[in-house]
Amino acid sequence: MADYLPHTPEEVAAMLAFVGVDSLEGLYAHVPAAVRLAGGLDLPAGMTEPDAAAVVAGYGSRNGARASELVCFAGAGAYDHEVPPVVRALAGRSEFVTAYTPYQPEVAQGVLQAIFEYQTLVARLSGLPIANASLYDGATALVEALNMAHGATGRSRMLVSSGVHPHWRAVARTFAAGTGHVVDEVPLVGGLTDWSGVDTAGVAAVVVAYPNYLGVLEDPGAAKALAAATGGLLVVAGDPVAAGVLRSAGAWGADVFVGEGQPFGTALSFGGPYLGLFACSDAQVRRLPGRIVGETVDTEGRRAYVTTLRAREQDIRREKATSNVCTNQTLMAVAAAVQLGWLGTQGLREVATRCAQGAHYLYDQLAAVDGVAPVTSAPFFREFALRLRRPAREVVALMAAEGILAGVALDALGGPEDPSADAPDEVLLVAVTERRTRAELDHYVRALRGALR
Amino acid sequence: MADYLPHTPEEVAAMLAFVGVDSLEGLYAHVPAAVRLAGGLDLPAGMTEPDAAAVVAGYGSRNGARASELVCFAGAGAYDHEVPPVVRALAGRSEFVTAYTPYQPEVAQGVLQAIFEYQTLVARLSGLPIANASLYDGATALVEALNMAHGATGRSRMLVSSGVHPHWRAVARTFAAGTGHVVDEVPLVGGLTDWSGVDTAGVAAVVVAYPNYLGVLEDPGAAKALAAATGGLLVVAGDPVAAGVLRSAGAWGADVFVGEGQPFGTALSFGGPYLGLFACSDAQVRRLPGRIVGETVDTEGRRAYVTTLRAREQDIRREKATSNVCTNQTLMAVAAAVQLGWLGTQGLREVATRCAQGAHYLYDQLAAVDGVAPVTSAPFFREFALRLRRPAREVVALMAAEGILAGVALDALGGPEDPSADAPDEVLLVAVTERRTRAELDHYVRALRGALR
Amino acid sequence: MTASPAGRASSAPLMGRDAEPTLFEISVPGRRAYQLRTTDVPARALEDLVPAAHLAEAPVAVAEVSERDLVAHVTRLSHRQFSVDLGMYPLGSCTMKYNPKFCDAVAADPALASVHPAAPAELTQGWLEILVNLEERLCAITGMAAATLQPAAGAAGELTGLLLMRAYHASRGDVRRRVVIPDSAHGTNPASVTLGGYEVTTVPSNDRGLVDLEALRRVLGPDVAGIMLTNPNTLGLFEEEIVEIAAAVHDVGGLLYYDGANLNAILGVVRPGDMGFDIVHMNLHKTFATPHGGGGPGAGPVAVAAHLVDFLPGPRAVRDGGRLAWATPARSIGRVHGWHGNALVLARALAYIDVHGAEGLTRVAQHAVLNANWLRRRVGEILPAAHDRMCMHECTLQATLLKERYGVRALDVAKTLLEEGFHAPTVYFPLIVEEALMFEPTETESPQTLEALAQAIERIAERAATDPEGMRRAPQTTPVARVDEARAARHLVATADTPRPL
Amino acid sequence: MTASPAGRASSAPLMGRDAEPTLFEISVPGRRAYQLRTTDVPARALEDLVPAAHLAEAPVAVAEVSERDLVAHVTRLSHRQFSVDLGMYPLGSCTMKYNPKFCDAVAADPALASVHPAAPAELTQGWLEILVNLEERLCAITGMAAATLQPAAGAAGELTGLLLMRAYHASRGDVRRRVVIPDSAHGTNPASVTLGGYEVTTVPSNDRGLVDLEALRRVLGPDVAGIMLTNPNTLGLFEEEIVEIAAAVHDVGGLLYYDGANLNAILGVVRPGDMGFDIVHMNLHKTFATPHGGGGPGAGPVAVAAHLVDFLPGPRAVRDGGRLAWATPARSIGRVHGWHGNALVLARALAYIDVHGAEGLTRVAQHAVLNANWLRRRVGEILPAAHDRMCMHECTLQATLLKERYGVRALDVAKTLLEEGFHAPTVYFPLIVEEALMFEPTETESPQTLEALAQAIERIAERAATDPEGMRRAPQTTPVARVDEARAARHLVATADTPRPL
Ligand SMILES: Cc1ncc(COP(=O)(O)O)c(C=O)c1O
């Protein structure tokens, strides 16, 4: 058993005496005996840090998919990008890590300015003027966008392209149970959203993923036209790396941009903590969910930063708040700002370009493999879906033996009990990042050929 | 090829113009053409950090003795102690790591105070009043002690117990070529220095290791008697972990304490950077080698720290300096202070005790193994030497296959070309730290039994 | 170049005191820091790969800095930031305890951090063990049957809990409209209630700072889906009538939701399940020592009693013979996170729990309560407690005396405390307490640190008498002086590209 | 306990401004931070294992603090410390360039850092490769035949070099007595000469700041073992007559020793070997970007020409067919380090070299020289260069004008620069230059940072005219004001246990 308590027994005794009770248990004398725990918690005995470290090392060793074992071609919204030591060192500084939410701006300029820089970067990526200080992840950022659309339009009908990540749609459905939103999923045809024939009545939001979760470059213009026609908001759910070179959400006419910020400085982390990106038009700023940092001055006229428009937030607005988000993902936002600072204008473009180059190189090779057929011929960016001769899960298992995490079996995305209608078991989603070498891509081709034999 | 230069081509051009040359090469116009390098350096092409990281990973994977592969029973002056994440995090803070020598005390109080705390701790461990800010390692600290003895006595004869680590003695011999010291090595008999019959004429220093490199607890009192009789200084070369519980060098009458500080917060690191500990009596302070931090005040009367007694140092005293040491091992000294702060009074005692417990437990088991004989029956602390039925190097190789780094083959300590007279090839030096579990010790016994079969 | 180059230098630091330019201000076109792998992948032009209509006219302008300047910029920013590692953060309701560096090492372990969330269960058994073990531990700690680890923070847990409530009632064909919360509740509670599709009914506190049981009974009825409570409540007081409250709510068919933000007070002493709660969220970033990261990430697992297990979000990691697998409960409300929750935060929390064990966690709670009570008594003459009796892990004090005598408000006390080198307590919360200053020392602060805080408060009281004006301008010795919050809201400048007000 | 606990709180931080108590002052008996493995090794009493005569009466008193207070203490100390990561460090002769974080990651790699130095070569092949590769790279960079990597710093390299000189001459039955060094040399050179058993003969510089060739010829003779030179020299000037110097020394049978502290200036441009040097030490912690660690560790490998290879310290890692092995040269002077040198520093340097390659290293040197020359010209009217012509990577400026006009000395300029947020340059070195201020910007500083430094110097010049008194008291805005160095030396208080002067 270990703990991190400073108190010596003598100090405890003296403090108890000052407080006027005669034992630590005595501090709880007013807790009804009926509910007090008798035998103590039923937990494994405490252990020292080095003993616990050995246990953790055991967990790690049983993760066959760790990076030292498998070369990663899995994507589906979580990508294996370079995170250099410099970014880890800076974002890991304990002043950022162990700070609370910057409620006292006079002693929190470090975090506040980092968030301000992050907001600027997200706004630039999205082509929209305002970004918030982060949300939990891409999926919940989408939910907040729908809530914003509801607030903006007074309507509840959400037209969501089925090209939006299945998990994000699932999350949207879950929360719709509370908000009463109607989430209408618009099918994909040939890898692209088929907006034709959609009922346009009472639409609050039109949501399109760009690229969509199959990697395909949708036409946000079509979604924009629909949104414009119905008076709903256009929400673009974007891959932020692709956003480095693609026409921006703002340029496509979006009112809201949401995205998963993990590719900027956050490790794969088995899915979290990640980073919900959120940007919107000026018109929506009073409906912005979560925290926002603004520039101001101190009493001496010096530039200073502070969390602002707090009247939207739950701690002030309570049941009328724009959102219930309080704790967000600030540290990941700081990491993203640092990672983007490291990449710079050129580096971001380079990463996006290399992803596209690698994905197209691999796609071209794989298209020639026997037993492989592209799911769609629509243009894609850094990820693509293949129809295989045998179940994709089996292929993933076989390729793991070759040191490759081959991708994501589409039917596994929702978990076995959550199959998506558009997820037949033979479809494999393959992603390529700037870290994948030609040798790795060529090895992939050979290994897949072997797995399909 | 990568670099860390900020200059854009335009900036370079503008700067060159301001300086008045027309190219970067032009900056070197006055360098005689005859010696200028023509074809550029003959080096492998530069590579990016991630590429270089892959190369480094390759080196690592070819270190069969890395901790993830072998359980460490090797000692001989370098020990596998616990270094907790908290110590790594604190000593790794970039303000310490990227600072220069604290020549400007007004902006270097962090490093200066950390050194002051380190000096206090080394002084306490040694039982002597003064410690310096660190030396390169234990071996070179010994050389400085000999130089100090020379300065103190005007004599050149150094009586060095052969219980002092063979490498340290080798280093002392090397530098004696410059100083003209005569290093007389006094033999071990039954694991203990045999001071009898030693010629006592003109002795500057008597050096005893405590415990000695075979792990044996020598009698520093005997060495003290000799030093006292001859008017030389007593130098105790101590294991700083053992120093946590053993009678201190000062208590034994030492004038100088030297030690290898690696066990306090520094990883095994393939032998460096380590930490030379150095403490001495008040009488020797003006002869102290290296840097020393003293407490003082600033112009406002606030407590402050500063490097002091600088007149001893080479940058001021030049050829008359007490030592040539300039850059030392400050970061390791900071780590040692933090590690000792983490251990505290109880923890240091606990670590020392556990080392002794583990070593004695293992020794008792091994003494019963067929083909194993203790080298000496003298009391030992945390390390011991065994005479094996077959060459110790072979045993080390065999036990590596069992996941154990069995210890240090005595004849390998000096490298094959540097055999020590007292290093027959069948002797194995085995060390136990507080990190070794009973299960590991028992496994060791089984594996050794197997290796000797 | 003339002597002077274009562009702005990254600032010269004076130990956090000097303003730091933004990343954009120190950017110089053409400068770079990034280095990527050599891949030998054929370098085709982007225009060949992506139809022109999709490409931006110009790449996004990020900023162009050298690695050296990036490091200096961010390191200097860090010197303008208070943090737990620098000093005490007695911020009520936030449990800003010390976060062991060991847990940082766990979260940084590449064998955990490098795993893709969609890798199949067979290749992520270690992670699934972590999730299952943590769920079991959290259930043991709260006295519940099962838990979801997906919610990314406390508020996400609350909303998840409310959706569970809704699904539960719906499964019984029971349509309910209202959720009761006390007037002392944290703002996330009412906000979550709205998002859960319920109306808020506020129940007042009585003069002991506790839920007014009679008032509660009056608002209860068959349309009440449940109640959200923290216990200890946001005043730091234990709801002593919790058994009666639970009975009353259950009697009308409602469920009890436990906001676990204050769980640190009762670890190992009393369990929400045993008090009658049906749903519990925990803030792992409070109780289980995840550092707050300047505002996040956290994690807000939700544990439930047996009758609610079937509704939990999925998939959940479960034991399946000797292996571990994913499974989604039969009547799951669905996913509440894009993947499995804030996994690395979950791993940290498991490590923290496993180091402590039952005994260690109980000691954590006891010492947190001890510290809070000591502080309450120690400074009570200056800042009287809103309710001067045994508190739990935090105490709600009031600046009323200072205000009456010197016109100095809670905010001024808080800001002046910054000048003393302490972080401020939570101010003006809970809303029902006038001039509230909520102090939560946490268990990792020593008696000496508490005493230093008390002495700082004594100095502040003296200053209030002699220099109330100065206090209203405080802090002055911090990296920036008191900040103009109104101006920020009046002219929103949320990015470096926003036009500045004139 | 009365309200107030015994003992002192760890300090409340104000961003580096407040004094921090010592570890010993915040110690409270019985407190602890350490946690060790559970080993199940039988816990016998120490008295059973170690004879009583060997045991201390009381264990060593270290300090007793909680992990939380340890973290706060050390983190706060770090906020009282300037560093490269915080700002510019234009410290002449020290090459305080930016140290890539990548190299930190290399040094932290457990597959390198966890290896025991006495593990057999078969089990440390990766490490031996690192050593062999680094040796080869360093030889290529310096134009030498082989190197020892053992010396732990520059001064250790110097002494090693002098012992090599001695061994070389001795092997030829040649007894020599003197080593020549220029009057501008760094203090380690004469100190090393003494330790190497030689006498120092100083050769003056001429009015161009270079070795006076005629004066040199006058002091050379058959008893001269060699000469130690830096080139560029400590004034930052290239010894243009190096070929003639080399010939003169070689003519009397002496050897040329190259002090590599200034190697950063000439990487890839000119090699010591090609200039005629026989022995070269390098400061990896200057040229090859090992951070200085507040004073160390560094590494000072010594490379030698072919005729000296046999004398190198051993063992050295060598290629042996496809494997790597240890070998000690035939007539080795012996070990100069307890193990293999500062291995992790060596690994860092190799990584740094390999990232740059030939081209990158050459650019490093060129840009270091460019920055120094730009700065020299930019501030020359205020701080004239001691020798106003092309310098190499550093420039030696003088505060003579300010001193004449306002009585402001180099030291005052340096201390005032601290108030401007820059580290001071090296002052009063080299000793032969009056009121010397030696600026070495290094290549990693941007033109904007140089300009900011220049503007700070301009402000200082203005202040010298109006407030020379204030400058003599500077700095005032740093964590402590100007420190009383004399007092520290008068009453040495080197530990917390030393009685304080009254
Ligand atoms: C009482 C209470 N409930 C709920 C929350 C919300 O938790 P989170 O910030 O993790 O969303 C908080 C956080 O401050 C709290 O103090």
Ligand SMILES: Cc1ncc(COP(=O)(O)O)c(C=O)c1O
């Ligand atoms: C010119 C010169 N020579 C030698 C040295 C000594 O090097 P080290 O400090 O590594 O011992 C230095 C270090 O400052 C130096 O500048």
